[in-house]
Amino acid sequence: MSVTYADVAAAHERIKGHAVHTPVLSSSAVNERVGAQVFFKCENLQNMGAFKFRGAFNALSQLSPEEKRRGVLAYSSGNHAQAVALAGKLLGIRTTIVMPADAPKVKLEGTRSHGAEVILYSKDESREEVAARISRERQLAVIPPFNHPHVIAGQGTAAKELIEETGPLDALFVPVGGGGLISGCALAARALASDCKVIGVEPEAGDDVTRSFRSGQIVSIPVPQTIADGARTQAPGDLTFPLVLANVDEMLTVSDDALLRAMFYLWEKLRTIVEPTGALGACALLEGKLSLPGKRVGVILSGGNVDLAWAAAALRARS
């Protein structure tokens, strides 16, 4: 069961009026620095602060009446959890979320604030096992964070909206965790801007998709240590990987140092709060990993859930 652009377009109809049609921002400072015309799609300004709402709402709204009645379960380091919680609240579906005990406080609180039951697991446990046990006991449908056709189709609507607003792009930079966002966005780019190069960006320590992309087969890595907490995936999924292989032109990685620098640069120049994972695509562009003189470049800013106290400490440590 694969995913096509028709699924992205159908997802877009489904989420209309529920997801935010997020703004596209530009900055002359960024354009001058990069030497290109750059359009930032602000999914940090999406409901609950990340693109994840698109996929979650699209997936939950397609459950059977019986599944909706029983409720759903999700496991996530944070933004997917909040997305499923909020989509459940809007659709009247009970949500149970399995989260790591050390997830950012802002994401834990966000998830609970949308009425989800949060079950924490420790580093010694496998989240998949915890989630499987609870979903079995309670008969809950599991909404995976990226490896699900309805989730992928929903995420693709971010690029669809961007390109419909900007017109054709020469390149599109997309943050990559498990590959759900880029799988959907690449489908939209192929359909709406066929010459657009689609570039995925991961943290150096969490380069599972990059390694898989380069070797042509799914590579698993140990749990990555990176400030990009949304990209601590260990391997792409069996649905996302073929889509990445088929539709993505290049995979790049950036260091955590560069990522933090890019994040604060966006705070200052674009005046928008992006979280580390959300700045991955922008970071590769700002670091000059590709030269795109005079080109029209799209960048997905995928999320903006940051503990301000953490950010203040990080800023202090840099100066």
Added chain:
Amino acid sequence: MSVTYADVAAAHERIKGHAVHTPVLSSSAVNERVGAQVFFKCENLQNMGAFKFRGAFNALSQLSPEEKRRGVLAYSSGNHAQAVALAGKLLGIRTTIVMPADAPKVKLEGTRSHGAEVILYSKDESREEVAARISRERQLAVIPPFNHPHVIAGQGTAAKELIEETGPLDALFVPVGGGGLISGCALAARALASDCKVIGVEPEAGDDVTRSFRSGQIVSIPVPQTIADGARTQAPGDLTFPLVLANVDEMLTVSDDALLRAMFYLWEKLRTIVEPTGALGACALLEGKLSLPGKRVGVILSGGNVDLAWAAAALRARS
């Protein structure tokens, strides 16, 4: 020479394609806290990070060819300076800016980055005297920060855009420095949403417009000590004051502590970087200074130029 809504509408035509049509953001967290439907007009995402670009561009584009050839001078604590510098750059007009030596670094650098010649004055000098001397010597037209009909008309376009996008509003909260923004915005509100209450908000220490509004005559205060550096005005102008008196429904003040709290709340919940002055209107609303149950409320976020290092220190001091 007063200003009317027709001037605001004409200014809007003049700045189209040059000023950013800034996005309007909402937040369910804010709506729940306030008990109203709140629409934030993000002038922090305007060119150079503040609404000031609207008025500056409108004023500079109406100079005579001879005035344009000689160049212009502005004095400002920061955002107006950057606005005149950028408008001059776009219109091919040389700009000279008189700024306080202790202006925020980010605003000094921003002004210079747009090609302006910056002349600093110390606390012992009067900026008006410094500006008058240089404009006389160099024969430069002076673009005042708020007390100018073309500046006022330009600023009003922010509220015009907001109400055209949201439809009728019950209330509109506007930050107040010298009254240029609120004078223009109140004209737009009166014309487009006649039942809309227009509420101006100042810092407690910089309450020159509030005192003048309540006493019915222009009151001057000593240079205010407040973190809202865009509201360190000592008195409204002879153009802005009659417009405030005629069209503003209420003036409120907020403490610097509350302002800082509101600013970081917006960073976290709205995920947008607002400077202290820019959060004045939002602060009065968030502090519950007026009860507006179920109402449709507009808030102008007027600017977003913040030294991140300063913000990190302020955040640390609060925790």
